[in-house]
Amino acid sequence: MKVLMVLTSHSELGDTGKKTGFWVEEFAAPYYVLADAGVDVTIASPKGGQPPIDPSSTTKDAETDATRRFDEDKELQEKLAHSKKLEDVDADDFDAVFYPGGHGPLWDLANDLKSISLIEKFNDQQKPLAFVCHAPAALANVESNKEPLVRGKNVTGFTNSEEDAVGLTDIVPFLIQDKMNQLGANYSKADDWNSYVLVDGNLITGQNPASSEKAAEELLKMLKNK
Template identity: 80%
Template structure:
């Protein structure tokens, strides 16, 4: 199993002067689930090199077993510091793809032409794709036969109520729930901050950090089936 994980390179939280990036739990939990199952994982980001970590994901209340394992894992930290450039990876070399969230992807990956074409290629090749928390937002400009990829699909993602709770509804370029509804997706959500995952064909979406583990297990299940 060869899996691509795509991380954001964006580190500015709008014009607040605060930092953002990817959410550690949404990277670490899926990474370990997939790696423990024997998957070969390649990390990539738009700029290559070290992707920015969202400082909010390193606070005490955001810690999990996976993040604590990551904090001690020098090998994975070295690997993370050397992500490949997105332009140097092709869908044909992988069996599936996983996009962790954090607010960063809303600014760069949602509009990144290489990311968009990469997802379209994975979709065309009928390979499983997983997006967690804010990462479903990277599907905003992805098409399937000239229609939005998510149109008519059962999806979830970071809910408006969760965005309101973290006080960033007026900061983000768009809210994931609103965008999915605008594009004609069948958006649903579970309770705020609880694990909630939707699977529609080869498309897997998770609502929030608590959903990252389940989303990774769904991806693994699909890969092992094929």
């Protein structure tokens, strides 16, 4: 089983002068769920090389078992530092794709033409697609049969109230919850910061960092059933 994991290459938090990127827990937890089950995981990003890590995801209160394991895992850190360029990967070579969040995807993956075409190809091939937290931003411009891929689908993602709680409502280019509703998705959510994952056909979405492990478990289940 081969899974492509796509991370953001965007590091600037709007014009705040602060840094953003991907959220460590949303990368590490799914990575280990998949790798421990024998899945071959390839990491890619729009620019290739080291994807930027959101500094907020490396603080003490963001620590989990998966992030602590990642902090000790020199092999995975090295693999991450040499992520492939998105333009050099092909959906044909993988059984599924997983997009971790962090705020970065709101700026680059939402509009990245290679990412958009990759997701469309995975979807055309009926392969599992998983997106956690802010990663559903990558679906903003993805189509299926000339309509938004998420139209009529049961989806979740980072909530407006969670965005408000982290103080970035006026900084981000758009809000995940609003965007999903605008695209005609059936958006729903659990209480803020609780694990919540939805599966609709081949599409898996998770609400927030706490949902990343379960999203990967759902992806694994889907792969094993194929």
